[in-house]
Amino acid sequence: MPIPIRGPLAIPFRVFGITRSKMNPNICTICERSFRYVKKQQHISTTATILFADIRGYTNLSERMDPIAMSEIVSVFQDQCARAIWARDGIVNKQMGDGLMAIFNFPIKIERHAEAAVRAALEIQRRCGAALAELAASRGEAAADAPRVGVGVHTGQVEIGEFSTFRSDFTAIGGAVNLAARLESQAAPGEILVSAQTAEETADLMAGAAARSFALKGIERPVAARVLYASR
Amino acid sequence: MPIPIRGPLAIPFRVFGITRSKMNPNICTICERSFRYVKKQQHISTTATILFADIRGYTNLSERMDPIAMSEIVSVFQDQCARAIWARDGIVNKQMGDGLMAIFNFPIKIERHAEAAVRAALEIQRRCGAALAELAASRGEAAADAPRVGVGVHTGQVEIGEFSTFRSDFTAIGGAVNLAARLESQAAPGEILVSAQTAEETADLMAGAAARSFALKGIERPVAARVLYASR
Numbered sequence: 001m002p003i004p005i006r007g008p009l010a011i012p013f014r015v016f017g018i019t020r021s022k023m024n025p026n027i028c029t030i031c032e033r034s035f036r037y038v039k040k041q042q043h044i045s046t047t048a049t050i051l052f053a054d055i056r057g058y059t060n061l062s063e064r065m066d067p068i069a070m071s072e073i074v075s076v077f078q079d080q081c082a083r084a085i086w087a088r089d090g091i092v093n094k095q096m097g098d099g100l101m102a103i104f105n106f107p108i109k110i111e112r113h114a115e116a117a118v119r120a121a122l123e124i125q126r127r128c129g130a131a132l133a134e135l136a137a138s139r140g141e142a143a144a145d146a147p148r149v150g151v152g153v154h155t156g157q158v159e160i161g162e163f164s165t166f167r168s169d170f171t172a173i174g175g176a177v178n179l180a181a182r183l184e185s186q187a188a189p190g191e192i193l194v195s196a197q198t199a200e201e202t203a204d205l206m207a208g209a210a211a212r213s214f215a216l217k218g219i220e221r222p223v224a225a226r227v228l229y230a231s232r
Numbered sequence: 233m234p235i236p237i238r239g240p241l242a243i244p245f246r247v248f249g250i251t252r253s254k255m256n257p258n259i260c261t262i263c264e265r266s267f268r269y270v271k272k273q274q275h276i277s278t279t280a281t282i283l284f285a286d287i288r289g290y291t292n293l294s295e296r297m298d299p300i301a302m303s304e305i306v307s308v309f310q311d312q313c314a315r316a317i318w319a320r321d322g323i324v325n326k327q328m329g330d331g332l333m334a335i336f337n338f339p340i341k342i343e344r345h346a347e348a349a350v351r352a353a354l355e356i357q358r359r360c361g362a363a364l365a366e367l368a369a370s371r372g373e374a375a376a377d378a379p380r381v382g383v384g385v386h387t388g389q390v391e392i393g394e395f396s397t398f399r400s401d402f403t404a405i406g407g408a409v410n411l412a413a414r415l416e417s418q419a420a421p422g423e424i425l426v427s428a429q430t431a432e433e434t435a436d437l438m439a440g441a442a443a444r445s446f447a448l449k450g451i452e453r454p455v456a457a458r459v460l461y462a463s464r
Contacts, residue, residue, distance in 0.1 A: 043303050059414065059450025062407040067391040071275050074405055078396035094328050095396060097405045101328070159299040164310035164327060173306055173329045175294040182291065218291025 023091035024108070043161030048106050049117035049198060050158065050177050051090065052184035053081055053124055053151045054099030061147060069139065073147055074098055076131045081149075084123035088116040093171055101181070103172050106160055114155045114201035118228070121151045121192045122205075125230035129190070152184025154195035182216040183225055192228040199226045255323035256340070275393030280338050281349035281430060282390065282409050283322065284416035285313055285356055285383045286331030293379060301371065305379055306330055308363045313381075316355035320348040325403055333413070335404050338392055346387045346433035350460070353383045353424045354437075357462035361422070384416025386427035414448040415457055424460040431458045 005020045005028045021029050055061070055077055062070050074097065082092050085102045089110050094101040102120070105113035128149045136146035156176030163173060183193040193214075199206050209226040216223050237252045237260045253261050287293070287309055294302050306329065314324050317334045321342050326333040334352070337345035360381045368378035388408030395405060415425040425446075431438050441458040448455050 043299070045299060057450065059407070059410040059448075060452075062405075062410055063451065067275070067277060067389075067406050071391050071393060071395055071405060074395040075397065082396065094326070095401070095403070096326050096328055096333070097395075097403060097409060157299075159303050161303060163303055163306040163329075164314065165307065169327070171327070171329060173294075173303060174299055175291070177329060178291040178294055216291075218289065219295065220292075 021091070023093055024086050024089075043159045044106075045157060045159055046106060047113075047155065048158050048160070048172060048176075049104040049113045049153060049155040050172060050180040051085070051102040051104065051117045051121060051151065051153050052099065052181045053077075053102075053121070053149055054184065055147050056150045056187070056189040057147065058098040072135060073132065076135055077128055077149065080127035080131050081124050084120045084127055087123065088120040090116060090120055099184075101171075101177075103158075103160075106172070112201070114153075114198045115205065117153050117155075118192070118194060118198065118202045118205050121153050121194075122228070122230045124151055125149060125190060125192060129230065148189030150184055150187030150189060151192040152180050152182070152187055152195075153192065153198050154180035154183060155198040155201060156195075179216070179219065179223065182219065183214065183223065186214050186216070190229060192230070194226045194228055196224040196226075253323070255325055256318050256321075275391045276338070277389060277391055278338055279345075279388065280390050280392070280404060280408075281336040281345045281385060281387040282404060282412040283317070283334040283336065283349045283353060283383065283385050284331065284413045285309075285334075285353070285381055286416060287379050288382045288419070288421040289379060290330040304367060305364065308367055309360055309381065312359035312363050313356050316352045316359055319355065320352040322348060322352055331416075333403075333409075335390075335392075338404070344433070346385075346430045347437065349385050349387075350424070350426060350430065350434045350437050353385050353426075354460070354462045356383055357381060357422060357424060361462065380421030382416055382419030382421060383424040384412050384414070384419055384427075385424065385430050386412035386415060387430040387433060388427075411448070411451065411455065414451065415446065415455065418446050418448070422461060424462070426458045426460055428456040428458075 018028055085092055089108045090102045090104040093103045104110055104117040110116045132146040133143035137143050158172040158174045158176050160172050162170050187193045206226050209228045212227050213222045213224050250260055317324055321340045322334045322336040325335045336342055336349040342348045364378040365375035369375050390404040390406045390408050392404045394402050419425045438458050441460045444459050445454045445456050
């Protein structure tokens with residue numbers, strides 16, 4: 001039976017804390033809760049695609065821009081990213097100021113999760129590119145000076161669970177998550193760095209994408225990735 | 233009137249979504265919600281102390297350790313940090329895998345928030361040092377090889393608000409938040425890096441703490457900080 005997560009029919013469910021998931025408004029918190037009860041001690045090990053995105057040069061920006069302008073930039077970024085991720089059935093698992101982490105393939109199963117994540121990454125760049133340029137223009141700044149976003153995408157084995165006895169929000173951890181985060185940290189403004197593992201699953205989308213190799217902090221071997229740009 | 237956030241009296245409140253805050257179990261979600269309704273568009277600008285902590289070398293660890301061991305380490309870390317932060321009336325605002333961000337002075341006002349944060353940082357190092365060594369010993373590893381934690385603390389002006397129209401969890405942003413994060417990223421295992429601004433407010437705790445200067449990504453001038461260690 002589908003659970004009403006919007007409208008008056010949803011009210012009785014709220015007594016039990018069942019409401020729309022903050023991570024994706026198309027699922028309810030049962031997805032998160034059932035997981036909690038069933039898997040309290042164990043963690044699920046699954047293949048997923050992890051996407052990290054952030055505003056490049058944000059620390060530098062925050063040194064010279066006023067706080068209101070900075071918060072507008074963060075809001076536009078978070079909202080545009082969430083729309084792009086949800087449109088591909090991913091969840092916004094973590095928002096950390098000027099950055100976020102999304103999971104594709106949990107709790108919503110996606111057959112082609114690598115492709116879903118890369119398409120979401122392209123959409124993030126398109127949406128953020130347009131919206132942040134518009135915001136800059138509204139402040140009388142040149143659109144070319146608008147902040148840009150960096151994205152990193154990697155597919156691999158992750159541990160999904162709740163890694164805190166106090167707090168019940170699930171997340172993904174493991175080497176694959178860190179690799180996605182490290183890749184993202186190397187993305188230049190406007191770039192999407194796609195790991196070799198993700199690129200292998202998304203050959204159609206990699207036409208013309210340059211190959212680059214990265215020395216990433218904490219990872220011994222160089223990491224091969226493809227560099228992707230969204231067409232405006 | 234105090235709101236019951238535990239026990240049977242708390243049940244009717246749950247209908248309205250009023251429950252214990254995940255960020256600090258001693259406050260209820262009204263703290264978060266009242267803020268949301270009153271300050272939908274505006275953000276509060278306030279002085280706060282921001283604390284970042286993470287497991288040093290986690291990416292490297294996750295390359296050679298099995299996922300179950302990794303998730304145990306993360307759980308121990310998150311739980312011990314939360315206890316230390318709550319004991320000083322701070323809130324655990326963000327948990328990101330092997331890291332977290334805490335805020336001192338919002339929503340719980342703390343007169344000496346710099347001191348509360350530094351004391352929490354010392355307690356984090358003590359608790360994590362002991363608990364992670366114990367965990368290593370239980371796996372038959374040398375306690376000296378146990379992972380260690382890095383902490384960064386900075387006091388300054390931050391913007392507090394909800395920087396996403398979809399998701400209603402508040403956070404702090406601004407240059408001061410990024411400085412705390414950047415300091416933390418420079419902390420060696422076992423170290424607490426305390427910014428000059430925080431150190432000024434906590435002179436009593438800085439006796440014998442070495443001064444060091446850091447070139448931080450995105451910040452033009454070198455940043456002065458004190459290096460603190462917890463006694464075991």
